[in-house]
Amino acid sequence: MKKILKRGFLPMTMAAAVVLAGCGEGQEEGTGDEGGADDSDAEETEDSGENYDDLTLEDGKFVFALSGEYRPFSYIDENGDLVGFDVDIGMAIAEELGLEGEPYQISWNSIILGLQDNRYDAIIGSMGITEERKENVDFSDPYYYSGAQVYTRSDSDIQGLDDIDENTEVAVAEGTTYHTMIQDYTTDIVTYDSDVVALQTLAQGRHDAVVTDRLVGLINIEDQGLDLELRGDLIDEEQMAIAIRHDEDELLDAINEALEAIHESGKYEEINQRYFDENIGEN
Template identity: 70%
Template sequence: MKAFVKSILPVSLGAALLLSACGDNDDSAGGEDGEGSEYDEHTVEDGKFIFALSGEYRPFSYINENGELAGFDVDIGMAIAEELGLEGEPYQIAFNSIILGLQDERYDAIIGSMGITEERQETVDFSDPYYYSGAQLYVRPDSDINGIDDVDENTEVAVAEGTTYHSMIQDYTTNTPTYDSDVVALQALSQGRHDAVITDRLVGLINIEDQGLDIQMVGELIDTERIAVAVRQNEDDLLEGINQALENIRESGKYEEINSQYFDENIGEE
């Protein structure tokens, strides 16, 4: 099967800042120089757009060789910040606490590969999707599991805590050890622990390639996810600005530029 993802070269946060430094883009949604941004009243800190992610979801967010947050989500967040006329600042937090941190106003948005679900929509509002992917089952090469239909109560399937995969697998088995990171779950599977892991298809593929994990994907996609930016409920102006920013970076070609650093195909298309 054709590899869907690219081998990742570390992308420093400094490079992302250069890419998205607040400037004099006439199409930016922000205010004029010295006048601040019209979105300041909706953000935790004036002049900044602070967005949360786990930093443990390579290639979407990870710590690079310079000890800085990098990845597709980081670059998308910085590009959105530029369009809002704000300084982008990624904020690392465990995924299972990420919505609580948003509600506690520790940051302005979640740009951490969060899928839209009905349950999450009860507590946060979502932007338009900024990429599409899906849940995939991974096993070791000597496994007898050929797809999700082979999973039953005797199958131990590891997942990252707080993800949609954790609730999804309950329809098949409740034997579900959890990890703080999908990547650590995949590493544990490769090391001989557990029978399978469910994670994002792209995350599994890139980590097999980059880390040489002795695992493989089996079966079809279990479902398709729409990944979006999450904000606190009733922040309608900020949400509208984010949606406009996403539209702008697609039209300008910046989205394609960021996408091509990490993937061989456009993950922004359903």
């Protein structure tokens, strides 16, 4: 197995404690968590003549949402800090905009509703571009590429997606593209709030397979020592992008320009290398 998780990286720490998002029916909680770009970074970018305060909900801040349950893209570390690739990308974009970055943790099932409710400016949470989601949000240019993959225990006879049928119990994270896709193969589906929990329960002997992101599966198998294996070919390729509300074209343009800037400056590559041994920003 190719090693794709970078060991020994120093995650970006946050200045405030994170409260986990509630996911009970009819109850949605999230929390902003300040950190990352300091005042000097913001002032330096403001000197360029651009002012993006009018494009965000709160003057001087760029608040972006993620689940915090999608290691290594967003998760709570041993110090209680919200860290990960998506967190670092969001903070780098905020710095390019001359704003203070503030990640906001919320359950995945509520993340689009929270955006439409004006709780935050954007979603930077490994959200794949789909036609269904385009009905509710606008997407930036892709900021990384991955795809769906089948995982099983090492003693399983399942060799890939074609071996999944009505007799196969598959675990997925609720509300994901994997949840939608696997319904074409089986109705015996168990859902979790987190892809990582689905993988852990599979390793504990429950379910027959998990469908999740290729990178998330490989990294959590390596990081947690799970006795699981990747099966078959990549099911599809997903383009992960930043989601914002419809009709906020100026903010969308600013985010795309910031993405281009962090690629050109080498900041994107620096962040990528903290977590991966392959460039996930290349198609």
